[in-house]
Amino acid sequence: MSNPDELLVAISAAVESGRSNQMSLTVVVGGAVITGRLAPEAVWRKRVAEVLKDSDHLGPFSDVFEQGPDEAGPGRPRTPAHLHFHLARILQGSVGIPETGGMYRVAIEDISAWTVGDLRYFDQ
Numbered sequence: 001m002s003n004p005d006e007l008l009v010a011i012s013a014a015v016e017s018g019r020s021n022q023m024s025l026t027v028v029v030g031g032a033v034i035t036g037r038l039a040p041e042a043v044w045r046k047r048v049a050e051v052l053k054d055s056d057h058l059g060p061f062s063d064v065f066e067q068g069p070d071e072a073g074p075g076r077p078r079t080p081a082h083l084h085f086h087l088a089r090i091l092q093g094s095v096g097i098p099e100t101g102g103m104y105r106v107a108i109e110d111i112s113a114w115t116v117g118d119l120r121y122f123d124q
Contacts, residue, residue, distance in 0.1 A: 004081070004108040012080035012108065016040050024118035025083065027111045034104055035096070035119040036088025044084035048103050082107055091119060 015023055015038045026035040039047070045065045052062035085104040089096030 026119050028113040033091040036085040039086045
């Protein structure tokens, strides 16, 4: 999308405000379907940093994620440009990758379709 969807920007802003971390969303980005729960950017960054710290090879990169997001200025919240997913999966056929859920950052302007809710597959 050349213009970010104003509903997605509003949803992201509500998540960032801390009003709720229970919003599940499914988005289509570049033909990939990503489904999961949204998290505030600060929480997402902290969780990614924790995972990286536990890695012998990737530990030094944890500092990058521990730095806070840029602010627009005093009293001026910035307009969200990304959705931050945790417990998320990329859907491929009848499989969600990874099964346990991952951490994804998606640019709102790149989302071509979306729906509220977390899509799940069940073996029957």
